[in-house]
Amino acid sequence: MNLLGHFEQKLMLVLASSDDEVTGLGLADSLEQRTGKRPSPGAVYTALDRLESRGLIRSRLGDPLPQRGGKARRHYKLTAAGRSAARDVHAAMVGLARVTLKPRP
Numbered sequence: 547m548n549l550l551g552h553f554e555q556k557l558m559l560v561l562a563s564s565d566d567e568v569t570g571l572g573l574a575d576s577l578e579q580r581t582g583k584r585p586s587p588g589a590v591y592t593a594l595d596r597l598e599s600r601g602l603i604r605s606r607l608g609d610p611l612p613q614r615g616g617k618a619r620r621h622y623k624l625t626a627a628g629r630s631a632a633r634d635v636h637a638a639m640v641g642l643a644r645v646t647l648k649p650r651p
Contacts, residue, residue: 560580571587
């Protein structure tokens with residue numbers, strides 16, 4: 547499997563933490579809450595497109611928003627391969643967190 551970029555890893559972990567489908571805006575909100583930094587919409591949707599082209603997530607177009615001229619939002623969810631990749635990312639992060647920094651001589 548090709549390696550995922552750091553931002554893609556974050557998106558995968560956020561998606562893995564949700565049982566429901568999540569919109570791009572919802573992913574950006576979750577990332578901001580968890581990291582304190584707001585990702586740009588372009589970065590979110592570009593990464594989601596890459597993840598979907600790799601078969602790690604799937605998307606569907608939802609119903610249009612109720613206001614006049616409301617646009618439909620795209621909803622994202624992990625595939626089985628995506629859930630497996632998210633588990634691998636999580637295990638790698640946990641392993642990194644266990645690293646003990648040694649004092650400098």
